[in-house]
Amino acid sequence: MENKDILLYNSLSGAFGIMNDKGRHIYENIENIKELNTEDEINILNCMKSNGFLVEQDIDERLLIKTLKNFQRFSSETLGLAIVPTLDCNMACPYCYEKKGDIYMTIRVADDIIKFIEEYLCSNTIDNIHISWYGGEPLLSIDIISYISNKIIDLCKKFKKSYNASIVTNGTLLDRETAKILYDLKITHAQVTLDGTKEVNNNRRRLKNGSDSFEIITSNIINCADIIPITVRCNIDKNNITGMDELYNFFFRNDINFYIAPIEKQTDACSVNTDKCFSYKDFSTIEFDVLRQMYTNNKNIDNISYPSVKFLPCSALSSKSYVIDPYGNLYKCWCEIGDKNKAVGTIKDGIELKGNLIKWLSIEHDKKCNQCKLFPICLGGCHLKAIEGKELECPYDVINFRDKLELYYEDYANKNRINDKINTI
Template structure:
């Protein structure tokens, strides 16, 4: 009868390294990262040699403990396993899971701003969500309750704070519904911040909204030339005062933070550092999470004023604080779905009840997939299936790529499917090792 050691060695000869292993030397050790599992490990040179021998099918003196750790981290797997099948399984499991309902709701399609680069500027229209549509949303969520663990609501627009009464009414009904069914409730809001007074903030907190996103497009001189009221009236000073007011109440209400987003293009790039300093200096830094995002304009084919994805990623990387001990700002993360657009229970609901898979398509009836009043998952049009059945594993370049679990086809699906290009793909491949090394160094500084 074969000993346990002999049986273990036989299995070792049938093991192989993951397609998604990355390794680099650090002093007398080898640092290994796996893009599928997101595991990070430190091996001695001897342990690394044992791993390589397993992969080559040669006799190895690998210990049982080391082998189990490598298998657990995904660095080593059985030779007969098709690792692409694991990736595909993870994608399908995440995409078609129905335990979390993710709804983006626009209580109005109107806005008090007229930002020139806004993708919604051509579809903005007056009007608010009717009581009938509010009831239809409630009934839809009520029907889903039996299989839900959580409901995640994002209030959007237009400018959602124009219809604060609708937000409060539906929020309180949904909070009570979730409580009765032992379902967790999460909510956030994306607003231009102009109407975000102390009184409104208190109401939002009462509606269990845990994250507020506001956009400032640079310091005053930049922002007021880009994000203005109807009639081009300035907005920066009032928004900044609202942010200051939030600081006065945030410590007493257990509210995490406000996300301040700056939309960046070639016209306001010179204002980034000034706004960043303002948002990260005391007293703002205790309740502000500042970040930048690229302005996207599909009509700007030759990037006359917008940045290419590669250009923006380089700018974004240069703004990350080298002094920060937060390794997460660099650490690569595996993904199975991109956003609500390719998840079964992800929907965008316009003020009139029209449904979309992507909020950049809201108001454009060409991309409407139905209406909340009679919505059924089994009667979707081709837009729905374009998103839900998008499969990077069918693309030869993606299929053979070692960063596939992190990239999953190259970023925003709206831009991949509608514009025909992969915005983040090249940048991820080029910088993955550098970002792993930075993450490792920061981890060791904690």
């Protein structure tokens, strides 16, 4: 940059730009400028307005955000269902927040789900259906997954709706044959979890039969990645932070997405030691250190999330998003599975517009967030914590937004090119 140039970012529009001295003069004196004399000055003004750096005086951006949030909350064109076909799992991770058990979805419940979706298609204006398969370990119920998926695909053809699905799995059962089955069922993405490099992972995430899991999981990922896109999530606490660069480089060489996420004690069922968990503030530094190393090694900015507006930060806030447990109970949040007191209805009897659902559909952010300049890319943090009256933390990926923007600028400067995220004003 020139000495007098500055970087500026708008958290509502997502615009990231370079402001030169002329642009800065216009910006800082806009209320006193009566007329712009050159085409260059007019272009600068129009660029500022179109990217949200200048707004009309009668626009209340906080009300605009609230309006857009409510619009997405109640006007979504997508029915999103997270289906848990079993709470059983072939692993016993200490930080798991679910109450495990030998519980599997029956055909009767599966048929109720199909009926629920068909009635929803008949009575609601939606264009898309998205299914997230979750567990337990969902691949222990591959037969139920296949049964329900084929039925939903047929319904979408009948009603001329689009359909896609994803799955969260520990990866131990995701062999090549299973991946082909998932692909045929229009499951277009899989998230697989690890806990670190081989030695670290195997000390923390052993199979219930005592076997090591790392080689099984990584081999499955490599063998299936050409069939179904896979993202690897590495769960991090204070005991397994080392070796992330080695792990990332391994997956990068094999063209597989990789990211880290903090381990948290989200429910009473979770037996993780909270003293070993990072605060969001501490984890934000760790996450960016890993991202910086990833970029330094590979010069690939595409794997680093760009700070962007979130009008609906969590699917649980949508009026058309639910989680279904193996019994057919309906919940709003994945973390509530197993606590029937937090259910918002059942697949068979329908949705109940009562206490729990009303809380989710009416919950607003903490008032102290109103004055925060980063509110559009955060929207108040985890709303489940707000409902439960817990202390809120700013999300780690918001805390380190400035570092990420600087990395984006560094990438821009190194490549000496204009991209769609950086404008010159």
